[in-house]
Amino acid sequence: MNYRLVWRKSVNAVMLSLTGLCTLLTVSVLFFILGYLIWNGAGAINLDFFTKLPKPVGETGGGMANAIVGSAKLLLLAALTGVPIGFMGGVYLAEFGGKTFSFLVRYTTDLLNGVPSIVMGIFAYTMVVLPMKHFSTLAGGLALGVMMIPIAVRSTEEFLRTVPMTLREGALALGASKWKAIATVVIPAAFRGILTGIMLDLARVAGETAPLLFTAFNNRFWSPGWNQPTASLPVMIFTYAIAPYDDWHRQAWAAGLVLLGLVLLANITARVVLSRKLSSAAG
């Protein structure tokens, strides 16, 4: 009897420490990634990296200025297409939606969120690249825009739902119509949260590579306007990483560090903003 108790207690101790080990293993990956990128990439980040065009193969030096601008343009386009649809859809779900149709919209949003990014690339390819007959910033931006929709919908809906019912009732009692109450009271109250959600959404698509490979393609020079193929940071990292040149690897590390830095910064800022909001609402 006693042996059995000892056995059970040791199983308990062993298994519980194993779960702790699993956690340690998982969490340490982030610090490994960050440390390794800084170790290899920090040295390659200099002014040239942000201001110069890539050099031809064989010459060292050069930078990724065109890729940085390209990524910014792609993200702008993505935000312009994805955010309005996502935001209005979220307002519908939180404020107007019935039961069945809302469930359908929510479920579809989840499914859309799970569609592999490479498939989104094919979608933008058939919708934009095929009719236009060439790769373009436009196509890449639209691919990223569709990818932004699901998270924009869900975060808008969630933050609108955290606005207390009493605020809506107060506005209605003062004689505002429902849409006025929503536009002038409810949305402003949830604005910071929604904005944070959209920032996270942007950070997510900023690192997407697969949908850009055959929509925005790549470009070793500046890409004027919206109709030309363009370079972007993630695609540059991919191209440089699988190339056989050491100097390109160095630049891939640098680009990776810049990209990861931006993504983590967005996530951490979002966390800080949201926690401050929650504590101020509680206090």
Place this chain on the structure above:
Amino acid sequence: MASSASTFTPSPRPALTGRARVFLLRLRSGDEVAHLITLIFASAILLITVLLAFELYRNSALSREKFGWHFLTTRTWDPVFEDFGALPFIFGTVVTSAVGLLLAVPVGVGAAIFLAELAPPRISDALAFVIELLAAVPSVIYGLLAIFTLVPLLRTVVQPFLKEHLGFIPLFQGPNYGVGLLAAGLILAIMIVPFIVSISREVLMAVPVEQREAALALGATRWESTWKVVVPYARAGILGSVFLAMARALGETMAVTMVIGNDPKISSSLFAPGYSIAAVIANEFTEATSDLYIHALIELGLVLFILTIILNGLARLLILATRRKGTAHP
């Protein structure tokens, strides 16, 4: 209701009574317009999803007509003679995802148990945030690290070790390049653990505390209460998180493309290079010269789309089911 209503005298102006009057009032104040506009945007989401499926179907017509269902079971992939079969890619996708899941599920569920059951709330929240950050790391960065750290490590240490001690199993035989199915499976495992942890943690935390208290009161150890009561209670939700992770793994493109070796072969060894559906689309789409080639690649995309839709659909239902169950017995 009907009989009591009939006792009232009917209104002389029926156009302005009941629902019609309310509707007119609301229309005038703009509510119906706002409702309609947001409804249009919400419907646009449905429309985009349907359009996505339709475009994949339409633009794979040539390949579907020429190869039919044999597309899925043929192992040749020959762009020169335009003979296309998806089997090597389906094989690579399934094998790498399976390796990824085998490694990721125990670690992910273990970490979720630690975070939900053992860690103090503050620490649990902080660690869960770090894990969320991991899920936000772009996949091309995982690939970049895998090329320069994981692949050399596999080539020089892990695979020779496996070969020496487990070499009698066909899985661990054959030439050792570093890149290959095992490398892709490993990087997938690292990438999907965060998804399993954060969803499983949520699901475990939704298990009513009475369940734990009852088990502990009966004399169970902490581990027994967790493993025999809490985990079974949250079973469906954990399974949901695994399905979700599987869908991620199947569709993961960049990191896999960078380390799988990109060779459309089917071999029994995990050390051999392979090819996955997403990787072949990423690599060959811009090189595809003929319409049939492009259509074959898009049909691969269609296969991937259908697989992930099914997995996601199931996962969402399972997670929903656990959440409902959790609230039904407070």
